Amino acid sequence: MSAETETSWPEAAVDYVQSIADTKLLLGQRYGEWMLKGPHLEDNISGASNAQDEIGQVRQLFRLLKQQGVDEEWLESERAPEEYANAPTLDEEAENWPTFIVQVALSDRSAWLLLDAIDHDDFTGMVQKMGEDEYFHLEHQDGRLETLAESQPEAVEAALERYFPQILSFIGPATYDEDSDPLVTAGFTDRSAADIRGALHDHYEALFAGTDVSVPPLEDDVPDPEQWDATRRRTDDGHVEAGVVEQLQGVSNQEYVIE
Amino acid sequence: MSSNVSDAGANSTEAVADGSREEEPPFRAACPFCGSEDVELESTFGSEVSKSQYYCNSCHTIFERIKYDGAMPDTGRERDGSR
Numbered sequence: 001m002s003a004e005t006e007t008s009w010p011e012a013a014v015d016y017v018q019s020i021a022d023t024k025l026l027l028g029q030r031y032g033e034w035m036l037k038g039p040h041l042e043d044n045i046s047g048a049s050n051a052q053d054e055i056g057q058v059r060q061l062f063r064l065l066k067q068q069g070v071d072e073e074w075l076e077s078e079r080a081p082e083e084y085a086n087a088p089t090l091d092e093e094a095e096n097w098p099t100f101i102v103q104v105a106l107s108d109r110s111a112w113l114l115l116d117a118i119d120h121d122d123f124t125g126m127v128q129k130m131g132e133d134e135y136f137h138l139e140h141q142d143g144r145l146e147t148l149a150e151s152q153p154e155a156v157e158a159a160l161e162r163y164f165p166q167i168l169s170f171i172g173p174a175t176y177d178e179d180s181d182p183l184v185t186a187g188f189t190d191r192s193a194a195d196i197r198g199a200l201h202d203h204y205e206a207l208f209a210g211t212d213v214s215v216p217p218l219e220d221d222v223p224d225p226e227q228w229d230a231t232r233r234r235t236d237d238g239h240v241e242a243g244v245v246e247q248l249q250g251v252s253n254q255e256y257v258i259e
Numbered sequence: 260m261s262s263n264v265s266d267a268g269a270n271s272t273e274a275v276a277d278g279s280r281e282e283e284p285p286f287r288a289a290c291p292f293c294g295s296e297d298v299e300l301e302s303t304f305g306s307e308v309s310k311s312q313y314y315c316n317s318c319h320t321i322f323e324r325i326k327y328d329g330a331m332p333d334t335g336r337e338r339d340g341s342r
């Protein structure tokens with residue numbers, strides 16, 4: 001499809017982009033939390049760099065959402081924790097380094113695949129630039145996962161078992177194929193949730209081939225399509241902690257605002 | 260970590276100790292001081308988000324390069340160049 005720039009999107013597309021943007025907002029937060037705790041200096045530099053990239057991408061996606069009529073105050077500073085539509089993988093800060101790497105690797109790669117699937121003129125060029133950022137995020141994470149698969153395979157596998165079903169929920173149900181995915185049929189994306197799920201699974205199967213790490217199977221009933229909330233892209237009512245939302249919204253800095 | 264960029268195979272992407280990966284061609288860096296291609300990738304992230312850091316084995320100098328060459332992450336599907 002080639003819609004005109006700044007035309008109205010299908011309603012489902014606003015939710016789709018909102019969820020990608022909120023996932024990137026939380027990725028920025030999680031990278032920031034870990035940018036001084038990595039095992040190597042390069043991990044810390046990459047954490048700081050990735051956080052800046054993600055927040056920069058959020059600013060561009062929020063700009064597009066505002067063009068579609070999403071309220072600016074609600075978007076940036078008035079939302080309750082349960083109104084954020086981030087991938088459930090990012091609801092909580094990881095408790096250790098291997099868990100953090102699995103958490104951000106799955107989330108960042110999935111957000112990229114969802115972004116890459118958008119076929120609309122409002123995103124032309126912008127997604128290319130975001131992909132150039134993501135190339136380095138994802139290469140670094142895959143390298144990290146390969147070395148952790150050698151040194152701490154049990155920790156990597158445990159994190160995959162915990163987060164893989166959650167990231168499938170973020171991508172969407174297996175029943176959303178080329179003929180039934182509402183975003184594909186509306187012409188907003190050109191790749192179905194079912195296809196993206198397969199691509200993600202194939203990527204990690206290839207990455208961990210020959211290691212002691214098994215990737216969880218691609219379960220067609222995860223998420224349950226009957227329970228799946230297309231707005232928050234999950235099946236439960238989980239959400240990020242209130243304290244993190246206060247940081248995202250800059251609540252403690254509001255006393256310094258000059259009216 | 261270090262990886263010899265000039266010796267990198269045509270399609271190799273190999274993990275090294277700290278999780279960084281060898282860059283693939285066309286990312287062939289040359290030393291801006293002596294012109295040598297006998298350089299090693301020291302860090303995929305340099306002093307700024309947009310730079311990676313190299314060491315020249317010829318003149319023993321650290322240098323940085325802007326790393327955005329249009330490389331995109333794999334998506335598991337062919338790109339048709341329409342965007």
